[in-house]
Structures are given as structure tokens and as C-alpha cells.
Amino acid sequence: MNKLPFHRRKDVRLALRYLVACLLVIIFVFPVYWLFIISFKTPDEIFAFPPVWYPESIQFSNYFVLFKDGDAKSVLNSLILASVSTFFAMIFGTIAAYSLVRFRTGGENLAVWIISQRMMPPVAIVFPVFLLYVFFGWVDTFFGLILLYTAFNLPYVIWMMRGYIEDIPLELEESALVDGCSRWEVLWKVVMPMARSGLFATAVFTFVFAWNEFLFALVLTRTEVTTYTVQVTHYFGGQSNFWAKIAAMSVLGTIPVFIAVATMQRYLVRGISMGAVKG
Amino acid sequence: MSDLKITGLHKYYGSFHAVKGIDLEVPSGEFTVLVGPSGCGKSTLLRTIAGLEETSEGTVEIGNKDVTWARPRDRDIAMVFQNYALYPYMNVFENIAFGLRARKFADAEINKRVHNAADMLGIGPLLKRLPRELSGGQRQRVAIGRAIVRDARLFLFDEPLSNLDAQLRDDMRVEIKRLHQELGRTMIYVTHDQIEAMTLADRIVLLRDGRIEQLGSPLDLFERPANLFVASFLGSPKMNFVPATLDGNTAILSDGTKLTLAGKRNGKAKQAVILGIRPQHIALSGKRVAIGHAQVKVTVELVQPTGSRVQVAFPLGGKSVVAELESRDVSKPGGKISIDIDMARAIVIDPQTEKVI
Numbered sequence: 001m002n003k004l005p006f007h008r009r010k011d012v013r014l015a016l017r018y019l020v021a022c023l024l025v026i027i028f029v030f031p032v033y034w035l036f037i038i039s040f041k042t043p044d045e046i047f048a049f050p051p052v053w054y055p056e057s058i059q060f061s062n063y064f065v066l067f068k069d070g071d072a073k074s075v076l077n078s079l080i081l082a083s084v085s086t087f088f089a090m091i092f093g094t095i096a097a098y099s100l101v102r103f104r105t106g107g108e109n110l111a112v113w114i115i116s117q118r119m120m121p122p123v124a125i126v127f128p129v130f131l132l133y134v135f136f137g138w139v140d141t142f143f144g145l146i147l148l149y150t151a152f153n154l155p156y157v158i159w160m161m162r163g164y165i166e167d168i169p170l171e172l173e174e175s176a177l178v179d180g181c182s183r184w185e186v187l188w189k190v191v192m193p194m195a196r197s198g199l200f201a202t203a204v205f206t207f208v209f210a211w212n213e214f215l216f217a218l219v220l221t222r223t224e225v226t227t228y229t230v231q232v233t234h235y236f237g238g239q240s241n242f243w244a245k246i247a248a249m250s251v252l253g254t255i256p257v258f259i260a261v262a263t264m265q266r267y268l269v270r271g272i273s274m275g276a277v278k279g
Numbered sequence: 280m281s282d283l284k285i286t287g288l289h290k291y292y293g294s295f296h297a298v299k300g301i302d303l304e305v306p307s308g309e310f311t312v313l314v315g316p317s318g319c320g321k322s323t324l325l326r327t328i329a330g331l332e333e334t335s336e337g338t339v340e341i342g343n344k345d346v347t348w349a350r351p352r353d354r355d356i357a358m359v360f361q362n363y364a365l366y367p368y369m370n371v372f373e374n375i376a377f378g379l380r381a382r383k384f385a386d387a388e389i390n391k392r393v394h395n396a397a398d399m400l401g402i403g404p405l406l407k408r409l410p411r412e413l414s415g416g417q418r419q420r421v422a423i424g425r426a427i428v429r430d431a432r433l434f435l436f437d438e439p440l441s442n443l444d445a446q447l448r449d450d451m452r453v454e455i456k457r458l459h460q461e462l463g464r465t466m467i468y469v470t471h472d473q474i475e476a477m478t479l480a481d482r483i484v485l486l487r488d489g490r491i492e493q494l495g496s497p498l499d500l501f502e503r504p505a506n507l508f509v510a511s512f513l514g515s516p517k518m519n520f521v522p523a524t525l526d527g528n529t530a531i532l533s534d535g536t537k538l539t540l541a542g543k544r545n546g547k548a549k550q551a552v553i554l555g556i557r558p559q560h561i562a563l564s565g566k567r568v569a570i571g572h573a574q575v576k577v578t579v580e581l582v583q584p585t586g587s588r589v590q591v592a593f594p595l596g597g598k599s600v601v602a603e604l605e606s607r608d609v610s611k612p613g614g615k616i617s618i619d620i621d622m623a624r625a626i627v628i629d630p631q632t633e634k635v636i
Contacts, residue, residue, distance in 0.1 A: 174331050175364035179378030179429070180352040189381075193368045 035254075038247035039063070046243050062248040071245070074231035075252045080142060081227060082210035082256075085149035090203050092150070093157025094165075094195075098187055100158065101165045102173075115159045122152075122215055130219050140222040148220070149210040156209070157202055164198030164271075165191060201271025204264045211257055228253040280343070282307045282433055282465040283328065288337035290323050290489075297323045299489035300337070305467065305482075310459050312468045314476035315486035316512070322437060324486070325469045329435055330354050342432050352381075357426035358435040361442060363418045365410040365425075371397075372406040375424045396424040399461070400454070416447045423455070427462065436468040440475065452478060473513050477501070485509055502624065507553065507633040510626060516558045516603065521596040525550045525627070532596030541571035541623035552636065555626040558590065561602035563609075564617035571623040579612045591616075 004012065037054060038046055039062050045052040066072045096114075099105045106113075129148070130139070138144030168191060176186045192199065217227040232249050235242040261268065283305040290298035298320045305311050313321040326332040328339055330351035338347045346354045357378070365374050372393055373380075379389045397403045400420040410418055419439060426434055436455070440448045456479055459466055470476055476483050477497045484494045485508075493505045497513075504510035510518050523530040523538070526549060530538045538554070564574055580599065581592035584606060591602050591609050593616075602618060609616060627636045 169362060169364070171360045171362050171364040172366065174329075174351075175358065175360055175425075176377070176381070177331065177351040178329055178354075178356060178358045179425070180381035182350075182352070185381065190366065193366070196368075 035247050035250055038243060039251045041244070043244060062244040063252075066245065066248055066252070071231055071234075071249065072252060074226045074228040075249075075256070077142075077225045078211055078227040078229070078253070079256055081145050081149060081225070082207050084142075085146045085153065085210050086203055086207045088146070088150045089153035089157045089206050090199065093154050093202075094161045094192070094199070095187065096154070097158045097161035097165055098191060100162055111159065111162055114155045117155045118159075126215060126219055129216070133220055139220055140224045142225050144220060145217065145225060145227075148216055149213065152213075153206045153209060157206060160202040160205075161195065161198065164195040164202075168194045197267045197271040199271075200264050200267035204260055204268055207260055208257055211253075280307050281305060282309075282342055283467065284338075284340040284343075285324075285328070286338045286340075288324070288327065288339065289335045290320070290327055290332060291335045297489055298327065298335075301489075301491060303484060303491070303494075305465060307465055308463050310456075310466045310468065310479060310481045311484060312470060312476040312480035312482070313484050313486060314470055314473060314512075315492075317471055319486040320489040321469045321471075321486050323489075325435055325437055325467060328433075328467065329356055329358055355432040356435055357429040357431040357433075358437065359419075359422050359426050359439045361438040363410070363422040363442075365418055365421055367410050369409075370406065371402065371408050371410070371413070371421050371424075374410065374421055375406075375428055378425060378429045392428045392430075393424075396428045399427070399458070400424050415443050416451060419443060419451060420454075423458070427458065432465065434464055434466040436466065438469055438471070440470070441472070448475075455479065474515065477513065485512060503635075504555075504626065505635055507555075507628050507635075510555050510628070510635070514557055514559075516590055516601050519556045519558065519595075519598065519600045520628070521554045521556065521598050521600065522630070523552055523554045523596060525552050530554050530627070534594075534596055536575055536596060538573040538575070538620065538622060538625075539571075540625065540627065551630060553628040553630050554596075555628055555635075556600070556620055557624065558601045558603040560621040560624045561600075561604070562619045562621075563604055564619050571621065572619040573622050574617060574619055576615060576617050578615050579609055582609055582612050 040058045040060070041052065041055045042059065042061075045055050063072075100111050133139045133144055136144075138147070172190055172194065173186050176190045177183075181189060212229065213227070214229040217230050218233070221227065221230060228249060232246060232253070235245045235249070281304045283303070285301055285303040288298055288301040288303075289296070301324060313324060315321050323332060327334055328341075330346065330349060334347050338345055340346065341354055341356065366377065369377070375393045375396060376389045379392060384392075393406070394403070397406055400423060402417060402420050402424065405413060405417060405421075410421065413421065419442075422439070439455075440451050443451060452475060455468075459479075468475075468479060480497050482494060483497055483500050485492045485500060487508055493500055493509045495503075500509060501513050504513065507520070511520070521532060523532050525531075528540050530540055530552065532538070532554075575595065577593040577595055577600075579591055579593050583590040583592075587606060588603050589606050589609060591604055592599050593602070594600070628634065629636055
């Protein structure tokens with residue numbers, strides 16, 4: 001290679017780089033492709049050896065079964081739980097963060113105490129929470145899980161929004177106060193728009209957390225508000241696994257998160273890097 | 280009638296005493312400038328008037344109404360901030376209309392007022408733009424526009440020009456002065472720049488360490504400073520201070536130079552004093568013949584032409600003294616010149632109390 005002239009060497013290096021990039025893409029994308037493709041296969045194709053890399057014909061029977069049996073409702077349940085809890089966590093979290101930043105509520109330490117709540121391993125409190133929920137009759141209700149997810153996400157939202165709000169120049173708020181706004185109007189008309197990127201980025205992470213939550217959903221649901229994460233585990237049997245259903249359900253479960261991240265991508269990148277600069 | 284009346288105002292930040300008992304009354308329509316070195320409490324005072332800082336002690340009245348504990352929006356004030364405080368996600372029109380919308384004005388009225396203000400400030404063609412598409416000067420115009428559409432009783436300016444470059448600052452200063460003449464509103468303006476203070480003010484309030492050192496018209500303060508601090512703060516180049524001994528009507532400098540003071544001074548005999556002479560009150564001998572001028576021969580040390588004038592430094596009484604002469608009076612250092620000092624306008628300061636005698 002050393003014999004090659006300089007510009008040829010550059011070409012070779014570029015080609016190598018593309019080769020490595022392609023390999024990496026394949027390694028990362030292949031599992032996703034495999035998941036999607038299994039969900040469209042017939043049982044014979046799923047268990048065929050050598051593997052069927054792409055099915056003869058795309059067929060939706062696996063999805064059809066999920067909808068017919070009502071299993072797909074669990075995706076809707078997850079969607080409701082994640083959206084509503086994200087909504088409330090964002091509202092209360094932003095208000096709390098504003099109060100921490102502007103009014104020094106709780107002094108220096110309250111914010112750290114709040115985020116420390118996130119350090120607790122969830123499994124440590126599963127049993128007490130379960131007993132509490134049985135007592136109040138909140139097991140297997142939307143209210144119960146929404147309350148729990150909101151509470152779980154609040155520390156994260158408060159911590160993140162605190163950073164974004166600190167970056168907003170004080171003069172913008174003061175100017176609005178002089179111009180005739182109340183504190184609530186300042187929060188709504190100045191702080192929210194100024195922290196928009198951070199708001200969306202935080203909301204996406206909050207949503208994804210609630211969407212992926214498994215432990216509490218498993219313990220606290222029965223039949224009414226089964227989430228998709230719990231539903232998928234029903235297909236892992238002692239004797240056999242329902243690969244077709246697992247794949248189809250996983251695809252259904254991936255789509256909302258994919259849409260959320262794709263539509264918010266612009267804010268996500270900016271929001272995360274804003275936080276990164278803050279350190 | 281006064282638009283603003285401050286009585287016995289104190290402001291503490293924890294144990295730090297930022298404003299130490301200010302009494303101030305601003306008549307309707309007056310342009311008052313709060314000026315002083317950084318940390319003198321001028322911005323704190325303004326922010327307390329605005330209600331952005333809580334009063335620790337004393338009262339603030341705006342338009343004969345006690346607003347000491349009123350929220351900023353209930354004080355009938357408009358404020359322009361140093362960093363413009365424009366909302367980056369709103370266009371110029373919406374930025375100017377912000378205060379009107381917050382106060383639920385009708386759309387037609389908002390439209391009329393915003394366009395009036397924009398025309399007044401020459402930013403009519405920029406209404407659709409976002410703040411980031413504007414230059415510094417344009418942004419400051421928008422910020423001022425946002426204040427004037429409100430038509431408030433009191434306009435507060437917090438160092439509005441300090442982020443602009445020198446040329447733009449001159450232009451905007453003229454603009455603000457013109458606005459005051461057109462609107463005839465009471466304006467309170469904070470700056471650390473003594474030239475801004477001199478050119479804009481009907482009345483200057485000179486602050487130091489949270490106290491008012493002196494207040495009065497710009498010329499009053501310039502010509503009749505009450506103490507050493509006021510004398511040294513105003514004027515460019517700065518006033519010269521030369522130690523001297525008073526003997527009757529004569530000030531004797533350390534190098535033996537005798538300068539005869541005009542008028543009676545209530546100094547004790549043989550009292551050590553500081554003589555204050557403005558660079559503008561020194562001229563080349565023979566230019567003007569005036570009574571009360573003392574003639575001195577000096578050796579030129581340094582020459583700094585400014586175009587229209589020339590600043591000349593020379594030793595006198597053990598100090599380097601600066602004189603502002605006409606541009607062609609002196610061209611290079613080293614030569615001996617004869618100068619006239621206008622002793623009628625010189626001030627005598629007691630070095631102990633730092634007060635003008």
C-alpha cells in the first residue's frame with residue numbers, strides 16, 4: 001500500500017471507512033430488521049433452517065391475531081399511561097423547577113434531594129407500593145399507574161428543567177413582569193417558549209421511561225390496564241415461545257416511540273446538547 | 280406635581296447595605312439620570328422603583344400613589360433593559376405588542392400603537408423580522424418601542440446603551456433625547472457613563488456607595504461640584520487636582536508657584552487644600568484676556584491631539600496637569616509655554632472632609 005501514490009492512498013482509506021461504516025450499520029440494524037421480518041413470516045418460515053432472510057410474501061396474520069384476541073389493546077393502554085403521566089410530570093415538574101430556580105425554594109439542597117429519589121432501586125419499594133395500592137383499591141387502574149409513573153418521572157423532569165430554566169436570561173422575565181404579566185403568565189408566555197427544546201427533549205425521555213416500564217406494570221396490573229411490556233411476556237411459555245406474536249407485539253410497541261423520537265428529533269438534539277453544555 | 284417620590288429608601292441584600300437612605304423627588308416630565316461608578320447602587324435603586332427588588336425600608340410613590348409593595352405590573356411603568364430583553368421566538372411586531380397583549384388591548388389599538396411607535400423609531404420595515412435578524416442598534420430600538428407603546432407614567436432605562444459600540448451609542452443617545460422631547464414623559468435613566476449623564480439629563484443624581492453625593496442640573500454639578508468625588512467623576516478629561524497651601528487669597532503650590540484665587544474663600548490661613556482645575560479652564564496665554572486668570576510658565580510633557588482640541592500634559596505643583604487647548608496651540612512636547620488658568624472657575628477642596636470650600 002505504501003507504494004501507492006498519495007491520492008490513491010486517500011481513496012483506499014475512504015473506501016475502508018465506508019466498509020467499516022456499512023458493517024456497523026448492518027450489525028445495529030439487523031436485529032431490528034429481523035424483528036420486523038419475523039412479524040410478517042408464517043410459522044414455517046420462522047422455524048426454517050437455513051433461516052429465511054426475507055419472506056416469500058408479506059402476510060399480516062400475526063397482527064390480525066393480536067387485534068382479534070384483544071392483545072393489541074395493551075399498546076393502547078401503554079400509550080394512555082405514558083402520555084398522561086408524561087403530561088402531568090411535565091406540568092408539575094416545570095412549575096417545581098421554576099420555583100427552585102427563581103425563588104430558591106428549599107435552598108441549595110432541595111434539588112439534590114429530589115433527584116436522589118431517582119437513585120432508589122424501584123424493586124425495593126415494589127412490595128410496599130403493592131400493599132398500599134391494594135389498600136386504596138388502585139391495583140389494575142389507569143389512575144394508579146399514572147400516579148406512579150408521574151411520581152417516578154417528576155424528579156427527572158425537575159432536574160432537567162431546572163438546568164434549562166437557569167439558562168433563561170432573567171431580564172426576559174423581568175421585562176414581562178413590568179409589561180403586565182403575572183408570574184403564571186411569565187411561566188406560560190416566556191419560560192415555556194424559551195425552554196421549548198429542553199421541554200420536548202425531557203418529555204420524550206419521560207415518555208420513553210413510562211413506555212418501557214415493566215416491573216410495576218407487572219405487579220400492579222391484572223387484566224384491565226395490562227401494558228404492552230407485560231403483554232409480550234405472556235408469549236414466553238415454559239414449553240414454547242410464540243415468536244410470531246412476540247415479534248408482532250414488539251413492532252407495535254416500537255412504533256409509538258419511533259414516532260415520538262422522529263417528530264421531536266430536532267428538539268431532542270438541541271435539548272440534549274443544551275444540557276450537555278451546562279454539564 | 281411629582282411622578283416619583285422616594286422617601287428614606289434602604290435596600291439590604293443579606294448583610295450588604297446596597298442603598299443607604301435615598302430621598303428623591305422627580306417632577307413630571309423630567310429626565311433624571313442616576314449615575315455613579317459600578318456598585319454605587321444606581322441599578323438597585325432603579326429596580327426597586329420598578330418593583331423588581333423589594334424595598335427593605337422606606338417608601339416609593341409613583342404618581343402620588345404608594346407603590347412600595349405593589350407588583351411591577353401595577354406601577355404604571357415601562358422599562359428598557361441593558362440586554363434588550365427581546366423574546367427570540369416572537370417577531371418585532373409581537374415583541375412591541377407584548378405589553379399591550381398582556382394588558383388585553385383590542386387588536387386595532389395594538390396595531391395602531393405598534394405602527395406609531397415603529398414609525399417614531401424608524402423600524403417600520405422590520406416588524407416582521409425576528410430579533411436575531413436585527414443589529415444591536417435595531418434591537419435596542421425595538422426594546423425602546425416596547426416601552427413607549429405602553430404610554431406609562433414613568434419610563435425606566437437600565438444602562439440601555441452599554442452594549443452598543445461608540446458610534447451607535449451616540450446615535451441612540453440623540454434618539455432617546457428626541458423621544459423625551461416628543462413624549463414629554465418622566466424618564467429615569469441609569470448609566471455609569473458621565474457623558475451620557477451630562478448630555479441627556481435635565482437633572483443628574485450622582486450616587487456613591489448607596490448614597491446621593493449631589494443632585495442638580497448637569498451644569499450645576501460640572502461647575503459647582505460639592506466635593507472631590509463629584510468633581511473627579513464628571514468631565515472629560517478629568518479635573519486636575521493639585522495640592523496647595525492657602526494664604527489669604529493665594530494658593531501656593533509645592534513648587535512655589537503662586538496662584539491668586541478669584542473671590543473670597545472661607546479657608547483658614549496656611550490651610551492645606553486641594554486645588555481643582557478643569558482642563559477646559561486652561562488656555563494658552565494671550566488667547567483671551569480675562570480678569571482672574573493666573574499666568575504660569577510650564578514645560579510640555581505630553582501632547583494628545585483629539586482633532587478639534589489638543590490635550591497637553593505638563594508638571595505643575597508636583598502633579599502632572601492636563602490642559603485642553605485649541606488644536607494648533609501646541610504640536611510637540613518639550614517646549615516651554617505660557618498658560619492662563621481661569622481661577623474664577625477653579626475649586627478649592629478641604630483634603631480632610633473632601634468637601635469644596
